[in-house]
Amino acid sequence: DQQVKQNSPSLSVQEGRISILNCDYTNSMFDYFLWYKKYPAEGPTFLISISSIKDKNEDGRFTVFLNKSAKHLSLHIVPSQPGDSAVYFCAASAKFGNQFYFGTGTSLTVIP
Amino acid sequence: NAGVTQTPKFRVLKTGQSMTLLCAQDMNHEYMYWYRQDPGMGLRLIHYSVGEGTTAKGEVPDGYNVSRLKKQNFLLGLESAAPSQTSVYFCASTNGLAGTSYEQFFGPGTRLTVL
Secondary structure (H helix, E strand, C coil), X not given: CCCEECCCCEEEEXXXXXXXXXXXXXXXXXXXXXXXXXXXXXXXXXXXXXXXXXXXXXXXXXXXXXXXXXXXXXXXXXXXCHHHCEEEEEEEEECCCCCCEECCCEEEEEEC | CCCEEEECCEEEECCCCCEEEEEEECCCCCEEEEEXXXXXXXXXXXXXXXXXXXXXXXXXXXXXXXECCCCCEEEEEEXXXXXXXXXXXXXXXXXXXXXXXXXXXXXCCEXXXXX
């Protein structure tokens, strides 16, 4: 049973506009959330994270929002650039747990 | 620093053959993980280790074995490969408990095909 879900397999956005990638989770014990970016033929690389004590975390063009009551997080990229075209995975972990649970990924295409 | 490296990058096996995938990290990380990535399935945890000499099962451990004899190395073994094990395998490491501010560092992946 998938504990972390990314319901949009793909997303296309014009360069300069905002990209919004969504992620839902079911386990209320999750308290730490991460986004990874993956280019073809490479391993995932860490992008941004958020702890459950916060509802927003920003890093440059990337902002992650967490809505604990809805068990939902989103990644906003603004402005979107062609180099942002990649697969984005969200992941979650529980306090004192040793595992990270990944979503199925969303393939973002930024159109020049 | 090389970060996390994986050997080999590609491999083709016949059903029933065995092989070992090697993961090495030079960041002195305590925790190491093996994942497989399949289309539409995301990254699924096979086995992990929280320190030298320890291993534990993840979500999809069947058909795999692991060993962590040295802190920097984490080996994934397939004793009798099956076509269902055709996948891309990623190794990752981190220096903290899940739930702290430590992200995982991933290797470049091993693409395995079992005929």
